[in-house]
Amino acid sequence: MQHIDTLDNGLTVVIEEMPHVESVAYELQIPGGIVCDPEDKLGGCLVLAELTSRGAGTLSSRSLSEAFEENGIRHGESCGFDRYLYRGALFAKNLPQALRLVSLMVQQPALPQSEIENIRSVLLQDLSALNDHPARRAFVELSSKYYPAPYSRCGMGSTEGLMAVDSESLRAMWKYQFAPEGAVLSLAGALKRDDVLKTVEANFAEWQGRAEKLPPFGKINRPAAHHIEHDSAQLQIVMAFPSAKFTDPHYYATKLAAGMLSGGMFGRLFIEVREKRGLCYSVYARHSATNDYGTMQAYAGTTPERAHETLQVMLDVFHALKGSATEEELARAKANLKASLVIGEESSASRAASNAGDWWLMKRVRTLDEILSKIDSISRAEVDAALEAFPARGITLLTLGSRDLTEVYNDNL
């Protein structure tokens, strides 16, 4: 059972007591991130997230790092597309220390100027290494073609943006973005709600301010096919098209449709592309959704000689699903999705993340039973209705490698 409390300063605290574990996991999410970065400082949020871990309160960078280690806390500070993330896993008895360290990083970071150059250098190398990882790069390029700005941005920032970040701009970002109202602190594991709330209040009650609002989501770009020439053994094929967003009545049916396409080893894409034809090692589809948009994405990596057929089979599989799904297929997709949720529920880290994610989307938290019964209730007709509402049309396609497939795409329009 999860509990949601709100501190006087607006910080939301989600707590789930898990009697069968000895660990605790925490996850603090603060609105901000790549979509909020100033146009000329893309990647500033990445520098800032790392910089908050380089000393806070009276602790130097090294003492802060050692304090985490002495308490056996596995931790990470990062920034994603639309939020800063502070997460960790530890033994329950060390939770007070963990919360103190996190509160120092977000409320009293030293933000030492001397560290900025070093952090920038590592982030520039990460960005440069993207070129050496064709599959990752293909998805970054796909997003840039498919989503409207600023949601089209590369999650690793830009060279110019990283170069432009300085101490003053980072301080301003921290002051403006790091605030309790609009942020969520999710805790799960071997803990008691009343005790934990006291510790949270002791550490976070002084924090003041209102977190940033995310920029509005515009319109998806016109579908098109794109090719990027790249010297690699495999051709990367990636595609995206609009699908159910989180608030859409077709949301759960769409999740199950994605399962029939790409769940476990039984999904149709895997069976048709890999198992029956041996066209590639990795092929999948995935559905992602926020309150603003839903996207179905698909991936295959294959050698250039097999690329044409691979793409053709993928498109055929997408187009054939509506009206042809069997009861067995639906049952399988349900069993798989439910098992992954039940098994995932054993981990305090995944509960903390999932509860924080729910609050982010709905300002409430679903119980596992609620999700399971939603999944159970979906019929074949509802899956077809979802596929009718969100057909595999208006696809944005991108290939990266040594074979241009834009022609195949155009033939399929």
Added chain:
Amino acid sequence: MSKTTTLTTVLSNGLTIIGEVSTMHKSAGLGFFVRTGSRDEHPEESGISHFLEHMVFKGTKRRSALDITYELGNIGAQANAFTSEESTVYYSAIIPEYFETLQDLLSDMMRPALVQEEFDTEKNVILEEIALYQDRPNFYLYENASREFFAGHPAGNSVLGSTESVSAITSEQMRGYLQRRYTTSNMVLVAAGNFNWDRFVSDAQRYTDDWRSDEVDRTLPQFSSEIISREYKRKGLNQSHLLLLGPGCSAQSQDRYALGLLAVILGDSSGSKFYWELIDKGIAEAASADSEERDECGCFAAYASMQPSQIDKVATTLRELVKRGAEFSADDLERAKTKVISRLALGSELPMGRLMSLGMEWNYRKRLHSVKEEISVIQSLTAGDLERAFEKYRIWELSEFRLMPE
């Protein structure tokens, strides 16, 4: 960790089975751990262990490939498999009500039919997997460096094999390999989490009754490394990669705990010497150290990726830090112990974590172990133990492998 019991028994056909029952869990893990991998392949079989791992999912006498796929799907099994130089492991997480169905299925899969048509199709999948890894620079470096470092010793055999070697493998060869390696004496069946031990044992007896139990050999030649250096080139790379390999201890050696702690002090992802010298200062993008323990041999590895212009500087720094590896404070040692212990304990909280650990422990050391035991061994180590291991293995005698843009 609490309220668990670890049990083991040997079936009449020689198959060892191990189970750790903890009824408070909502799931269980089940797996076959076969003591076989690329190091057990004849030269003309290069890649066959991994290819066979794929074929295990492609049909038995009783089930077609699609039957297997669909049955796993019907029970929501989160199934997977992997092959390394020394182990091939088939495993799945499962909700308790389907544990028995999964055990039936997984046991049947261990006797694959190797149907020719499936064999031919799957070969293409393997060739695609080889192409996929060719596009990953750090893997490319590791694979080549490992081959040259182990110089003819089987521990350096490639897991995937090459396009040529895999293309040439026949289903007859695979049948031979399967008979030779997948016997009850060369594998262990493990379960962890919420399941019924007695039922597990009686089902195992039933499903594996007719399995062969021949004794299986693994050649374990002595390995002594020579110091070499190599540079590989790839077109179009932005970052360069550096791998240093030195002598290390085996998976059977008690020194593995000491060298493991030295690796954490030197090259853990945060708070280590490599971290403060290279990552914190922005010189390298990634840097790590690892004690790679294998069956009766091993090596110590240091890895970094960085801009090509920085590689000399990074190589010098890594070498210097490894050379001074025995210079650490009492606090450094305590922090490393706390890190290792908390990872071990947190990782053991889930059935899947315990499953892997029990299976690997048996394959390498033929024993059961508890998390508590591991923790107390780590806690008892002194700075002197680490220094002795450091001097004994001379981990600073490093071979150097570089991957640079052409």
